Amino acid sequence: MTSDIPHIIIGRLPLYLRALSRLKKEGYNYASSRELGKLLDISPAQIRKDLSHFGELGKRGKGYEIEFLISKLNQILNIDTLWDMIVIGAGDLGSGLARYKGFSDRGFRVSAIFDIDPQKIGKSIGNLVVRDFNEMCDYVAENKVQIAVLAIPAQNAQSVIDDLVEVGITAILNYAPIYIKTPAGVQIEHIDPSVHLQKLSYYLK
Amino acid sequence: MTSDIPHIIIGRLPLYLRALSRLKKEGYNYASSRELGKLLDISPAQIRKDLSHFGELGKRGKGYEIEFLISKLNQILNIDTLWDMIVIGAGDLGSGLARYKGFSDRGFRVSAIFDIDPQKIGKSIGNLVVRDFNEMCDYVAENKVQIAVLAIPAQNAQSVIDDLVEVGITAILNYAPIYIKTPAGVQIEHIDPSVHLQKLSYYLK
DNA sequence: TAGATTGTTAATCGATTAACAATC
DNA sequence: TAGATTGTTAATCGATTAACAATC
Numbered sequence: 001m002t003s004d005i006p007h008i009i010i011g012r013l014p015l016y017l018r019a020l021s022r023l024k025k026e027g028y029n030y031a032s033s034r035e036l037g038k039l040l041d042i043s044p045a046q047i048r049k050d051l052s053h054f055g056e057l058g059k060r061g062k063g064y065e066i067e068f069l070i071s072k073l074n075q076i077l078n079i080d081t082l083w084d085m086i087v088i089g090a091g092d093l094g095s096g097l098a099r100y101k102g103f104s105d106r107g108f109r110v111s112a113i114f115d116i117d118p119q120k121i122g123k124s125i126g127n128l129v130v131r132d133f134n135e136m137c138d139y140v141a142e143n144k145v146q147i148a149v150l151a152i153p154a155q156n157a158q159s160v161i162d163d164l165v166e167v168g169i170t171a172i173l174n175y176a177p178i179y180i181k182t183p184a185g186v187q188i189e190h191i192d193p194s195v196h197l198q199k200l201s202y203y204l205k
Numbered sequence: 206m207t208s209d210i211p212h213i214i215i216g217r218l219p220l221y222l223r224a225l226s227r228l229k230k231e232g233y234n235y236a237s238s239r240e241l242g243k244l245l246d247i248s249p250a251q252i253r254k255d256l257s258h259f260g261e262l263g264k265r266g267k268g269y270e271i272e273f274l275i276s277k278l279n280q281i282l283n284i285d286t287l288w289d290m291i292v293i294g295a296g297d298l299g300s301g302l303a304r305y306k307g308f309s310d311r312g313f314r315v316s317a318i319f320d321i322d323p324q325k326i327g328k329s330i331g332n333l334v335v336r337d338f339n340e341m342c343d344y345v346a347e348n349k350v351q352i353a354v355l356a357i358p359a360q361n362a363q364s365v366i367d368d369l370v371e372v373g374i375t376a377i378l379n380y381a382p383i384y385i386k387t388p389a390g391v392q393i394e395h396i397d398p399s400v401h402l403q404k405l406s407y408y409l410k
Numbered sequence: 411t412a413g414a415t416t417g418t419t420a421a422t423c424g425a426t427t428a429a430c431a432a433t434c
Numbered sequence: 435t436a437g438a439t440t441g442t443t444a445a446t447c448g449a450t451t452a453a454c455a456a457t458c
Contacts (some may be wrong), residue, residue, distance in 0.1 A: 092301035106399035194311035
């Protein structure tokens, strides 16, 4: 069922969703590809083409019904349920992620946070308590968690990811500033602010 | 001088840099496009093609001299000096960014952090003190800062970005979960963990 | 010299866009 | 019906890759 829709198209769906939520909040019922395109700096043709991969989701002459398209995209992206995630690393970043209020609206929830540092284990962060990383394996198995967020230094990332994959994690959001390959069937996305900043600085005088 | 090198190529240069730093740390002096490609999951041909835009940077039969290529890429990406950045928003994320140790190696430094919340203004974060956002304009002018990092809620992002652009900021790293267009000459990059997670969840069963 | 790897051209592949018939 | 906007095809554009002569 991991169909053959190109990843580059999947990557735009969350952006459509974000724009649609905004329009909905502003009270609109319909959005045309032209309106969405203007909001996102994406050509109307591309938006229509992207969406057409998933059926005829619009109404000719009217545009897309916002409520309907949101629920459709939620379905496609598999976020009509709330996914539990674990966070690895209880430093500034990990703590921030554990406390972040923005996930639940978008389909996710941090259900546990782990660290290896005895100083941090047992500490409260939001409504979670930092657990010993050694308990990660049992926790994932018992709670059938599939998503992990990595907020640890680069040097430990490879071995931790090996562990995560072994216990059955299949989706990883990696904040460690290092590229890591995962076996087929395990998806990974990378966030490294320095990489973005370096792209920006190219254009500075 | 914002030459006509495609942005997609510029976007890979920081990755090359990261891989090269790693190899350097491991004691290597030369890296071939094949080795770099394996580390990054990028084809050797693409790496050679990308780099060839900036001159003949390699040695036939040997590969690329790591030290030399690092300094060349630093030059190209404009990070052979340390850029000052300001952070807007002193919540969990902003504080984390202000304390983050990983920037200085990569060409950047947080030189000030701002908030509008009187409760936060004056508080210490790392070796910085949270400033009143109303002083942002003066600060940027006096210190000739060009880069801003936005760590505030989506609803305020547009007006804050308007302010930033007006006082002369030309590069923005935006953590607010909203797409915002900037005038020509002002570059912006977006980081939204929920967007990445939604891409990942598409592949979950 | 033999072996290796670059730099670069030409071919391929895939993504974006223009255009318009279909239709609400 | 007239106006608007989709869904989709075909054309265009741009990025990736294969292949190999150049050369260290």
